[in-house]
Structures are given as structure tokens and as C-alpha cells.
Amino acid sequence: MERMLTGNVGFLGAGAIAEALIRGMLNAGVVQPEQVLVSNRSDRERLADLNRRYGVRTAGSKGYVVDVCQVVVLACKPKDVAGLLAEVGGRFRPGQIVLSLAAGIATSFIEERVADGVMVVRAMPNTSCQVGESATAVCLGRAATPEAMRLVTEMLASVGQVYTVPEEQMDAVTGLSGSGPAYVYYIVEAMIEAGEAVGLAPEVARALTLQTLKGAALTLATTGADPAVLREQVTSPGGTTAAGLQVLREAGFAQALISAIVRATERSRELGRMPAQAATEVGD
Ligand SMILES: NC(=O)C1=CN([C@@H]2O[C@H](COP(=O)(O)OP(=O)(O)OC[C@H]3O[C@@H](n4cnc5c(N)ncnc54)[C@H](O)[C@@H]3O)[C@@H](O)[C@H]2O)C=CC1
Numbered sequence: 001m002e003r004m005l006t007g008n009v010g011f012l013g014a015g016a017i018a019e020a021l022i023r024g025m026l027n028a029g030v031v032q033p034e035q036v037l038v039s040n041r042s043d044r045e046r047l048a049d050l051n052r053r054y055g056v057r058t059a060g061s062k063g064y065v066v067d068v069c070q071v072v073v074l075a076c077k078p079k080d081v082a083g084l085l086a087e088v089g090g091r092f093r094p095g096q097i098v099l100s101l102a103a104g105i106a107t108s109f110i111e112e113r114v115a116d117g118v119m120v121v122r123a124m125p126n127t128s129c130q131v132g133e134s135a136t137a138v139c140l141g142r143a144a145t146p147e148a149m150r151l152v153t154e155m156l157a158s159v160g161q162v163y164t165v166p167e168e169q170m171d172a173v174t175g176l177s178g179s180g181p182a183y184v185y186y187i188v189e190a191m192i193e194a195g196e197a198v199g200l201a202p203e204v205a206r207a208l209t210l211q212t213l214k215g216a217a218l219t220l221a222t223t224g225a226d227p228a229v230l231r232e233q234v235t236s237p238g239g240t241t242a243a244g245l246q247v248l249r250e251a252g253f254a255q256a257l258i259s260a261i262v263r264a265t266e267r268s269r270e271l272g273r274m275p276a277q278a279a280t281e282v283g284d
């Protein structure tokens, strides 16, 4: 199919998720380095570093990024979106696409700060963009056309799987899959620590944990089997797994994970309800 993303893609915000997305899109070949323009609040060294490592262009002026890009990605923290749009929102033109990654920030919040006809698309990827395996959800703002959706999907599908959801579900997506890699890494950290505690060398504990994670994820994906069924296959009656799982049940592990995702979802809602107040709560 003919490529739709022929113009420049600009980033307002050059942090973790901007880098993951840039890296993934470049690896996939959906954009060329010279099509990517990156800006941030003030950290010039960070921009120089991205230029060195990926060959992308950098800009000191955010207004310039808005002026020359077909798609502008909002990749700053939710609390910074209002200030950023107060600065450059007036420079967006009808037909341009704003792709917002900011947790909790509604498309209407952005639409109120740019000209009518600017097409806002909200997405929640995760950092697995960098290896082409993001779980990404998107929803469209009111001016966004099917054409805009196709273009954004071309970008996001190059870095993982894309699912369209109603906007009211974006906070839940954020709590589950936006934050999700962190929960998995947290479990991996604990498994490696445990491996060492039971006598393995650190590098062996790490290698076995990673391969276990990869094998389990691939088994889930390729068999399509219910995770509970796969868990039962591991659990020999009276065996080691049953003993381990019993400890997890007694510790309330599943409930803790559920509570974490519920709380992260709520936090996404909070960030969207009060971007200004969130600034004083979170700090920088
Ligand atoms: N890190 C993640 O896994 C994910 C993050 N997100 C969202 O992406 C956004 C960025 O998150 P991270 O990359 O983790 O944050 P980060 O703290 O690593 O990066 C934030 C970037 O925004 C820049 N920035 C702040 N104010 C600015 C302004 N006024 N103008 C231009 N740039 C400005 C900072 O200089 C920095 O480069 C957040 O809204 C977050 O909700 C979405 C999905 C996943």
C-alpha cells in the first residue's frame, strides 16, 4: 500500500515514550530520520543525544515544529499540556494532525486550545514501541477524519498492535497496558532477586527469568489458550508450582495487581480532570 506519512513528524517532548516511538518507527522504516523533528522544554543535551543516536533533526523552537510538521506528537507530561498549548496551540492549522500521548488528557481539552479543523487523535502506546511490540489504543477527536486515522494507524501499527476504543475507555487502557510493562518489569526484578536468593548466579537468574517470560508470552500468543489452563498445566498436584502459587494466594498477589491497575486507571482520570492541580501534586 502507498505510504501516507510523507510529511514531517514532530515531537513536542523528548522523553521516554518519544524515544521509544521514534526508535520503533525508524526500525520499521515507516519514517526516515530526516522526517523526524524533536523538541523539548529546555534540555539541549538530550536533543543532541537523540540526534547522535537516531539521526533525527532537533529544534529549539516548538513553534517551528508545529509549522513544518504533518503530524505533531504531544509527548510531554499531562501537567505540561496546557502550558505547551498556551504557547504553540495557536500555530496549528486545520488539516494538521495532533497525536496526543498524554495520559488522561481528553481530545476535547486539546481541541479547545487549537483552531477548528485541527485533527486530534489520542493514543496510549507503551514503551514496547521500541521493539515493535506496543499494545496501543487509539480514539479520535471530533474533527479527525478516517484519513487521519489511517495515517496515525500507519505510524502506530509500525510499532505494535493498534486497537480502537471509545475515549471513555482510554483511562482503563492507560492503567492496564500503558503502565503495564512496569508491572511486568517489577515482577521480573523480584524473580531475579528470588533466583539469587535461592542460590543462582545473578546472570543465570536473569537469563532464566527472561527466557521464562518470553516462553510464557509466546505460548499465550501462539496457542491462544486460556491462561488459567496453561497455569494448570504447569501445576503438578502436590508439586513445586502448587506450593509456590499457594504462597502467592496467601499474600493476595492477584488482588494487589488488580488494585494497582484500578488505582493507575483512577490516576489517569485525575490527571485529566485537573492538569493544573496535578502539577503541584506530582512535581517535576
Ligand atoms: N513512559 C511511558 O511508558 C508512556 C508515557 N505516555 C505519556 O507520554 C507523555 C510523556 O511521558 P514520558 O516520555 O514518560 O515523560 P518524560 O518525563 O520522559 O518526558 C517528558 C518530555 O516532555 C518535555 N516537556 C515538558 N514540558 C514541555 C513543554 N512545555 N514543551 C515541550 N516539551 C516539554 C520534557 O522536556 C521531556 O522531554 C506523558 O503524557 C505520558 O502520560 C504514554 C504512554 C506510555
Ligand SMILES: O=C(O)[C@@H]1CCC=N1
Residues within 6 Å of the ligand: 103, 174, 178, 179
Ligand atoms: O506513568 C505514566 O503516567 C505514563 C502513562 C502510561 C505509562 N506511563
